[in-house]
Structure formats: structure tokens, C-alpha cells
Amino acid sequence: MTRTSTLDTRPLTERIDRRALREYRRGLPGEIRPPLLAAIWPAVVLAVLPIFFLSAWWLVLEDGSMPDEPLGWSALILLPYLALPVGMLVLLVRTVRRRSGVRQYRLDRFARANGLGYRPIAVPVALPGLIFTMGGTSVARDLVWRDGRSQLSVANLETTIGSGRNRKVHRWGYVALRLPVALPHIVLDAVGNNSLLHPRLPVTFTKDQRLRLEGDFDRHFALYCPRGYETDALYLFTPDIMARFIDTVAELDVEIVDDHLFLYSPKDLSTLDPEVWTWVLSVVDILTERVAQWERWRDRRLEPADAASMAASFPLIRPPRGVARQGRRLSRRTEWWWLIGLALGVYGWYLIITDAVRAITGG
Template sequence: MARIRSHLRGPREREAEEYRLARFAEANGFTYTTGQLDPERSAVLFGVGTSRVVSDLIEGVTPRPFETANYSFDTWVGRVRMPRAANYVSFELWGGLPAMTIVAKAPPAAAWEPPAPQERIRIEGDFASRFEVFTARATEEAVRHLLSPEAQAAITAVAAQCDIEVTADRVFVIARRQLPMAEPAYWERIADLASLMTLLEARGRGDRTAAFEGADLGRRTRREALFAAPRVARAAVVGCLLPLAIGLAAAAVLTRIVVG
């Protein structure tokens, strides 16, 4: 797996993260795979570029079937190689949603193109200042109905820096950078995203939707920290994540030693 890249700085840090994620996955009944070359997924992202590699792939069934991983690939401008990185979470859909792509305006890296025949549709309000929405003409009204003010607020709360693609039976939430998967806040974020999926499905069925818990200030602060630029000091993390029931009470022990 020499082609696998990581946001970590050296082999010792990489080995420590693999160990912690493997222990975490085992404790929670998930499966952990160190890496996967040329992954095939239904989102457009996985057909872009060359040297496509998934790293730290974790799959589970709670709170709904999901998989998450960091991802790297290369794009080219002439003969110049442009390394790209992403992180994704995908969830299995329990109810039908119209195929669509929601593209965040905030991340600095350029987004990949939504799949044909999707085209940009007009969305009113503050949501339009943060996201662009694409879908086929045949599903435009269904997407407008789905993106109620409550749904827009929930997406903004938990995925403001991410792109979202709905395919036939899955939803992909894609960050245009790698994220620290060994952090407890990462898994709290996955719980919030799972709640978002439930809200969107309820909206798609026409059910009444409740207030979205992911808007809590503390959770929002921890989510934003995941996307913050790395600190100058390098932190070595000792120990492993304790069993974490996503969507229930979470427990984790992390001891940090600043070494530089």
C-alpha cells in the first residue's frame, strides 16, 4: 500500500493511527481496512483523476449502514500533477430521495462537476449564499420540496464545508480535505450526519420533522475544529478510542503529548 497517502507526518504516527482506528472499529463492531486502491463508488468523485486511493476505511451498520474514509487522487494540468485529498461519509438510504448534488461555496479547493444531466437550480434565501444545488429537470420540484427551511438549516449546521451527492441508494457527504478520523469529534459528526439523513428522508416522505439536535453550539464548535488548519505544534496521541455507540452516549479517552 505504498501509494496510500495520509495527513500524518511520518510512519510512526501513521502506525499509531492505524492501531487506534483498528481497535476502535473492533470495539464498536465495525470493520476496518487500512487501504483500498481504485475504489468503485457511485459518487462522481470516485471517477475523477488517477492514482485513486481510499485509506482508513471503516464500515458499520449503526445507526444505519455507513462507510467513511480519507481519500486521495491526482489530477493533471498538462504535465503537472496536482495531488488532491478528500474525506467522505456515505450512508445507505432507507427511503427514496431525488438524485442531486449540493456544492459548498466555502472550501478553497475546486469542486468536481456534478453528473449529467444535472444542472444548477435556483434556491432562495441564505442557503444560496453557501451552496449551489444541481439536479435533473425532472426532479427539480422534488428537490425544492426536500430542501425546506428546516432541511436547509440542518445541512448548513452539520455540512457547511462539504459537498453532498445523492445517488440511487446512497448519500455521500464529501469534505475536500482529509480529516482526523481518530478524533472523538469525527464520530460525533458522523452521528450528526446520520440524523441529517433521517431528517431528509422524513422530509422526502412528507412526514413532520423535529428540531435538529446537531445545531448544538458545543457540537458545532467541535465539528469546526475538525476542519481547522493543523497547529504548528505536532501532537502525539497515546491510547485508543473506547467503544463509541454512534447516536448514543459517546465515551473516548485521548491523552495528548505536545512534542514540537
């Protein structure tokens, strides 16, 4: 197990052996290092377009069809064309940096130095977390993982939903920690990373599943648990654990589902910043120690009737591990605003078509 006290972050910042980097770069997949021509042609287009448009403007000016004094405020129309070379340079620098393989090389060496695995790009495994079940196409970038009893993975998830004008890309940094036992579905929506219009999480939950806790916890998190599992949530989130969550992950959304604990961030968590890695792995160390007591939790709803009567006489008999069906997933809230918008849109088109038919037929 990688402990923060023994964490070696030097590969993230130390001087790079250029020969070793070139050798490593040859093995990178095409998604990370596409062919050079495919990478630079957009920049070439941005370089050619201003030349074409400015040449056209010059011909117009030479032709005399423009006023005698074409400059002044009217010259502002040329600014977008002059901005294209700037965009070309930004795109070219960004492309070269992405193809350099420096980020992947450093993270790979960092992972090896700390007994971890690394993969620059991967299709996410079937994890039960909210951000993994949105649909669309997902890819995990800079995946760092640890096997063993306390399995751990840290990566940056990119999910693309829709296509064309409806295409939307969602990005998260996440930490996935394997728990020793399956637990009820519990979500801690961090208040600090929500916007004024909606929470950061991709789904919302019914308000009757919101559990109010004592102290300052509600100022940092909105806790949701399945109906009927309020007592179980209080057992799991004792005051000392609540204090730990406030101290360590107050800006992250937390989800407990099945035998996994997830931390979600709007920013990358697999990064070249040594301070981020020190913080992430220290959080993992703290949570691993604190949630060890969760291993003792059992769902009494799994007890058959005869076992419950036996447990009354023999208190040492415990129900099996697992979670009853009603506690495995939170109930999601249906967003009605888009249905209302769709209905209004259909009604609007109906009025337009009706008016058009009447105008044509004279009716």
C-alpha cells in the same frame, strides 16, 4: 447503529500497549509499512548530497581559484546544500511515524470499540459519487464502515491522475451514507470551501440546473438538480432539512446520487481527532433521521400511461421506486479553456515550424 451519545473515542487518545502495537504492526500491508531500506534511502541520499557538494566546494577553495574573500553574499549559494540535512531529518521523522502503525492501531481499536469495521487501505468499491468517477488510480485510506440497513463508510480518498510532470494527486475526506430509496441526482456545492478561481468539486454543471432556494440557503450552498426536477428538489429540501444542512454540513459538499448521500471535505474525515469523529457521526445521526421522510418520494415519470389513468381513480396507487433516466445524472458543463489553449499551442508550433522551414529553404 453507533450513536454519538454512546461513542467511545478513548482508543484514539489513550495510552498504547507497546507489545500489542508491535503485534498489530506485523499484519499491516506493505503499502502502509514498506521495508525499512526502501523507506530510509531517500533520507540517506539527502544526507550524502550536502557532504559531496561541500567537499567539492572545499576543493575549489583550496585550489585558490576562488577570490580571496569568497564569503559574503556569494556564500548564500551554499544555503540550499545546508538545507538538505534539514529535509533529511523531516523526511526521516515522517517516514518513521508512518511506519509506526500507531495511527492504524488507534483507528482499529476505535472501530472495534464502537461496533465498526476498519481497513487501513482499500481499493474503493464502485460508488457512484463524483470523486469516485474521475478516472485515474484511487485508494481509500483509513476506511471505517458500518453494515446494516443504514450502511455507512468514512475514509480519506486519494486519486492519482496522469504520470510524470502531468501527475496530479487529488485528496478528499468523504462520508458515504446509504439511503432507503434512489433519488434524483442533486449536488450541493458548499460556497465556503470554494476558491476564487473554481469550485472544490472535480466537475461543474450547467447553470440552467441551478435552483435558487429561499432564506439563507443560497449563501451556504449552490444547489443543482436535473431540469424538470425542481419541484422534487423542493419536496426533498424542506425548510427544516435546509436548516439542518446549514447547521451541520455548511463547509462540506453534498451529493445525492442513486441511493447514496455523500459528504466531501478537503480535509481528512477519518482521523485521530475525537472531535472530528463526534461531529461526523452526529451529522450522520441527524441526516439519517431527517432523510427518513425521503423514503416516501416517488418519481411520477416512471408511471406508464395506463397506471397514470388508474391513479386518477385510485389515488393510493403509487409508482415504483426508482428515478427516470433524465433525473439520474446532472448535465456537466464542458470546460472550453483547455481546448482554446490547445488550439493556440498548435497554431504557435505551426508558425515556428513554418518560419524554420523558410529559413532553411530560403523561401
